[in-house]
Amino acid sequence: MDGGTFPWDNGKFPGFTEPDPSYHGLEIYPTLGELSFILKARVQMLRDWGPALSPFNSFLFLQGLETLPLRMERHSQNAQAVAEFLQGHPKVNWVNYPGLPDHPSHELAAKYHRGGLYGAILGFGIEGGLEAGKRFINGLELHSLLANVGDAKSLVIHPASTTHSQLSIDEQKSTGVTDDYVRLSVGLESIDDILYDLDTALNGA
Amino acid sequence: MTDTADQKIQERDYGFDTLALHAGQEVDSATTARAVPIYQSTSYVFHDTDHAADLFSLAEAGNIYTRIMNPTTDVFEKRVAALEKGVGALATASGQAAQGLAILNIMGAGDEIVSAAELYGGTYNQFHYTLPKVGIDVKFADSTDLDGIRAAITERTKAVYAETVGNPALNTLDIEGLRQWRTTPASRSLSTTRCHRPIWSTPWSMGPTSSSTLRPSSSAGTARPSAVS
Numbered sequence: 001m002d003g004g005t006f007p008w009d010n011g012k013f014p015g016f017t018e019p020d021p022s023y024h025g026l027e028i029y030p031t032l033g034e035l036s037f038i039l040k041a042r043v044q045m046l047r048d049w050g051p052a053l054s055p056f057n058s059f060l061f062l063q064g065l066e067t068l069p070l071r072m073e074r075h076s077q078n079a080q081a082v083a084e085f086l087q088g089h090p091k092v093n094w095v096n097y098p099g100l101p102d103h104p105s106h107e108l109a110a111k112y113h114r115g116g117l118y119g120a121i122l123g124f125g126i127e128g129g130l131e132a133g134k135r136f137i138n139g140l141e142l143h144s145l146l147a148n149v150g151d152a153k154s155l156v157i158h159p160a161s162t163t164h165s166q167l168s169i170d171e172q173k174s175t176g177v178t179d180d181y182v183r184l185s186v187g188l189e190s191i192d193d194i195l196y197d198l199d200t201a202l203n204g205a
Numbered sequence: 206m207t208d209t210a211d212q213k214i215q216e217r218d219y220g221f222d223t224l225a226l227h228a229g230q231e232v233d234s235a236t237t238a239r240a241v242p243i244y245q246s247t248s249y250v251f252h253d254t255d256h257a258a259d260l261f262s263l264a265e266a267g268n269i270y271t272r273i274m275n276p277t278t279d280v281f282e283k284r285v286a287a288l289e290k291g292v293g294a295l296a297t298a299s300g301q302a303a304q305g306l307a308i309l310n311i312m313g314a315g316d317e318i319v320s321a322a323e324l325y326g327g328t329y330n331q332f333h334y335t336l337p338k339v340g341i342d343v344k345f346a347d348s349t350d351l352d353g354i355r356a357a358i359t360e361r362t363k364a365v366y367a368e369t370v371g372n373p374a375l376n377t378l379d380i381e382g383l384r385q386w387r388t389t390p391a392s393r394s395l396s397t398t399r400c401h402r403p404i405w406s407t408p409w410s411m412g413p414t415s416s417s418t419l420r421p422s423s424s425a426g427t428a429r430p431s432a433v434s
Contacts, residue, residue: 175371
């Protein structure tokens with residue numbers, strides 16, 4: 001995706017201004033203008049490296065896009081409810097969700113995110129750290145333990161031992177990962193069922 | 206969507222929800238199918254040898270091979286571009302591929318990237334371990350400290366990279382602050398989004414910015430692709 005406003009002829013990007021012998025000397029930026037970044041990526045990078053999206057998956061993405069605005073509203077409503085619920089839970093030390101007024105990015109998030117919606121993803125610190133986090137995750141019934149975010153179903157993961165495990169402790173800290181950090185991707189289930197699952201697992205942790 | 210409808214979209218400036226349903230599609234004239242047809246074809250028949258030569262030399266736009274262009278993917282790319290108010294989009298098989306292509310598209314051995322430290326782990330691996338093997342060095346800086354990012358930029362820096370919402374720190378990037386001094390180092394700013402659907406914010410809607418949201422092929426990796434944007 002490109003905004004089309006970058007001046008590729010500023011002297012630092014010869015690939016955009018020098019003739020491309022694989023296209024009979026075509027000069028990308030003088031010829032293609034604002035479309036240069038995308039078209040260059042298409043006719044050179046996709047041509048040569050080849051990671052094309054399959055047409056069937058394009059169709060599935062289009063299907064998903066059709067209802068995306070509706071789903072994002074519910075994701076955000078449910079995540080806000082989960083954030084507020086966790087804030088008042090005795091087993092929770094801190095909650096990281098941009099929709100909370102005291103979040104460091106709350107103002108920027110309100111500025112940049114459509115419709116005052118703050119998304120599905122939130123993090124929280126569980127009382128008892130890593131071991132309590134493991135007990136909590138293993139005690140969940142409705143939430144799926146997996147590495148992704150943004151599914152219609154509610155997801156959970158412990159970043160320090162999985163998605164960010166290749167990083168050193170210092171590197172983990174620099175990306176915002178701590179031992180007690182539990183990440184949720186709040187789904188579209190009935191909010192009462194989501195909260196019940198979280199509450200039950202927290203109380204058993 | 207017909208050509209006329211496409212023009213109406215430009216004239217009326219349809220809302221986000223409308224674009225999510227209609228943008229980029231022209232109803233297939235042969236079948237008038239309402240859904241976007243799945244063109245599961247690797248290749249496309251040329252009218253004649255001149256047509257073939259023109260397509261290969263880019264003298265004329267058209268389908269050659271699905272690796273480069275596909276009619277179903279074309280609708281998806283146009284729809285996403287309309288939603289994000291970009292001039293164009295390119296779909297890839299994964300977000301990692303989108304990043305890799307965007308980077309190799311604008312730089313090579315000897316060049317540098319200054320990247321936010323708050324990154325998805327897979328991005329970190331690509332930047333920290335793999336890019337240096339092809340001669341591209343990545344310096345990491347705290348994206349909440351714009352002065353720190355600026356200080357890390359050198360003559361060889363070709364891009365500043367950040368996630369619009371850091372994963373998992375959930376810090377929101379100060380896109381406008383980044384843009385305000387972007388022209389000085391003359392480097393490209395690239396942004397990506399994993400914690401939010403990319404189309405939920407439009408980095409270049411704040412003015413003449415150079416931001417490029419690497420749409421991770423619509424955050425492709427969910428268990429069920431239709432569940433994501």
